[in-house]
Amino acid sequence: MARFSTDTSDIELIHSLRAGHQEALAVLYDRYGGLVYTVALRLLKQPAEAEDLTQDIFFNFWKQNKYDPGRAVLSTYLGLVARSRALDRIAKRSTQQRSLQRLQGSIPERAMTPLENATLSEQQETVQQALSQLKDQQRQVLEMNFYQGISHADIARQLDMPLGTVKTRARQGLIELRRRLGGAVG
Template identity: 55%
Template sequence: MERIGATTPDDELVRSLRAGHQDALGILYDRYGNLVFTVANRILNRTHEAEDLTQEVFLIFWKKENFQPERAALGTYLSVLTRSRALNKLRSRSTQQRSVERLQQATYNQFSHPCPLEQATLQEQRQLVQQAITQLPNSQQQVLTMNYLEGFSHSEIAQQLNMPLGTVKTNVRQGLRRLRQTLGEAVG
């Protein structure tokens, strides 16, 4: 196997990691560690739990071997995995804090193939998605972020923002639709 380095593509690093080359995990962590930590911290809102979850995600990824590069981009795969696990953790503390309702989005064919934007560099992805989200009206941006990125259910958002539940649902849906339209062919 060729020598791996900071410019080695994800799929090669994954193959290398599975072949027992531990350096590959360090390079993958350098590439995606901050993203995983950011997602975890946004939902859990506790630094030490976000650190634990970041570690958990990378070790699960190493051990389970169910990531298929031809079906998913690693960055989004790790984001989805982190979000899903963070929501589970949130649910486990829900008796003291808050109820987590149907926050685990449906997963039909979730990883069938990476969309064009997922095949771009992380920097390009960030640039395009950040541009697209700033084009949303504040009300849509806020509820979509609270719902998807912070793990609040629609009813929790309604309560926090003192907004009718129906309005929250509509804003989330409209925000998603507009974001998808702005991203256009970049998401397929």
């Protein structure tokens, strides 16, 4: 396991990350996570959504090799990505709200049918079964976040662990849930 100090340059960390040293991502997250979160929060105005976007940006940074150090310093690159992705989310949210308003204006509310209730119950049971098969650490974070509505930052405080660890466990848990559920819930 490679050890990185606060003096390790961004370029060294990126090379280490590309060489398979995932712990380099934690150092980069500690270094720039606040910047990305601040940009996202300033635009999105919702802490949970800003946390989710921050996690998503770092996950994609880890999985994709799109950053070119010759074009911009890492802080600038991550700030621009955060701004762009936040604006995309705002546009998507706006489109969804307009669609929902149109639908609500034209479709009267109705009670769920017994078949819809049964289907919903089956889906909930399927999700619970898939959750029970996750690693305990991933399941705990997901349950706290989705069922109890606790933000990643509050989970980190409650479990006394780094925010990046909480977000990584949440992301890995969601990926595993999607894999296990496939098309079973939709």
